[in-house]
Amino acid sequence: xxxxxxxxxxxxxxxxxxxxxxxxxxxxxxxxxxxxxxxxxxxxxxxxxxxxxxxxxxxxxxxxxxxxxxxxxxxxxxxxxxxxxxxxxxxxxxxxxxxxxxxxxxxxxxxxxxxxxxxxxxxxxxxxxxxxxxxxxxxxxxxxxxxxxxxxxxxxxxxxxxxxxxxxxxxxxxxxxxxxxxxxxxxxxxxxxxxxxxxxxxxxxxxxxxxxxxxxxxxxxxxxxxxxxxxxxxxxxxxxxxxxxxxxxxxxxxxxxxxxxxxxxxxxxxxxx
Numbered sequence: 001x002x003x004x005x006x007x008x009x010x011x012x013x014x015x016x017x018x019x020x021x022x023x024x025x026x027x028x029x030x031x032x033x034x035x036x037x038x039x040x041x042x043x044x045x046x047x048x049x050x051x052x053x054x055x056x057x058x059x060x061x062x063x064x065x066x067x068x069x070x071x072x073x074x075x076x077x078x079x080x081x082x083x084x085x086x087x088x089x090x091x092x093x094x095x096x097x098x099x100x101x102x103x104x105x106x107x108x109x110x111x112x113x114x115x116x117x118x119x120x121x122x123x124x125x126x127x128x129x130x131x132x133x134x135x136x137x138x139x140x141x142x143x144x145x146x147x148x149x150x151x152x153x154x155x156x157x158x159x160x161x162x163x164x165x166x167x168x169x170x171x172x173x174x175x176x177x178x179x180x181x182x183x184x185x186x187x188x189x190x191x192x193x194x195x196x197x198x199x200x201x202x203x204x205x206x207x208x209x210x211x212x213x214x215x216x217x218x219x220x221x222x223x224x225x226x227x228x229x230x231x232x233x234x235x236x237x238x239x240x241x242x243x244x245x246x247x248x249x250x251x252x253x254x255x256x257x258x259x260x261x262x263x264x265x266x267x268x269x270x271x272x273x
Contacts, residue, residue, distance in 0.1 A: 001034055001146075002246070003033060003034070003247075004033035004245040005036075005209075005224040005237070006028065006036060006037065006038045006224075007209055007210075007222055007224040007237045007240075007242055008024065008038075008210065009210065009212035009214070010041055010042060012045060012047050014043050014044050014055060014064060017042065017043050018067050020241070024242065025038075025079065034104075034147075035080070035147065036079050036080070039209050040082045040083045040097070040154055040155045040179050040210065041082070041084070041180050042178075045218065046085075046215065047215035052085055053133070056085040056086065059111075065108070068102055069102055069107070072102045073104070078103055078104055080152075081101075082176075082178025094133065096134065096135055097113065097117070097134045097154060098114075099112045099176070101143050110143035111141070112137065112141040112152035112153070113137030114137050114157065115138070115163065116156045116157050117156065119131050126182065140166055142167060147248070150175070151168070151172035151175035153167075153177055161196070168203055172201075172203055173203055177207040178208050179208070179209045179210065180210040181209060186220070190221055196231075198227040199230070202253060202256040202262070202263065203229050204228060205225070205227040207226070208224045209221065209222055211240070212241075223236060223237055225237075226244060226248070229257070234246035
């Protein structure tokens with residue numbers, strides 16, 4: 001099966017972002033991709049919290065979700081919507097950073113709310129406080145596809161290996177990591193973290209990413225990647241917009257886990273104080 005990861009530079013014009021993403025998805029489908037993944041915040045990289053809330057919708061009324069459902073049916077591909085901002089039904093002042101898996105009939109199969117929110121201040125004074133606008137997700141999600149089981153994560157989740165271990169132990173053959181990784185941390189850690197998650201768990205890692213400069217001076221790293229269960233990079237983007245494509249095979253997951261069965265070797269332990 002061929003899988004593609006879309007890499008774009010989203011801004012704060014949703015229509016423009018969707019138009020651009022649609023064009024790349026159609027190109028990927030023409031290149032043989034049957035499963036296409038888009039980055040985190042694919043529909044909108046807002047200038048600030050006010051802009052974000054003004055351009056967010058409930059799941060039922062979200063134009064981006066409806067757009068991707070229609071697109072998936074049109075091109076007859078499964079699409080992972082990396083994430084869009086969805087209004088919370090529990091808290092009127094908060095949103096969910098929500099990823100959606102859509103099948104080739106245009107139906108939502110599963111959704112996942114980002115568990116780990118990016119509240120950090122990195123070197124150089126760059127600050128991000130996702131929890132000002134978003135609620136933490138609480139549930140790991142995995143979905144059946146025609147090619148195997150997909151584990152769903154988003155961006156900052158990649159720094160928390162235990163959730164990838166849990167997904168792998170529940171049978172995930174490949175795990176999505178749609179991201180808007182900052183340029184500074186991406187240069188240092190992006191590839192290392194992604195390859196580590198693949199190697200530790202003997203699974204494919206599919207990581208579509210935002211790239212370039214965005215509103216309010218935010219910069220993202222790009223370098224979308226498709227990585228096999230042995231940690232080999234099958235496809236890698238640079239910093240330009242576009243897509244990468246590679247063949248993946250669930251049998252490689254089984255072979256890797258059989259030859260190096262570390263998932264079966266976890267042991268309980270106690271802390272010696």
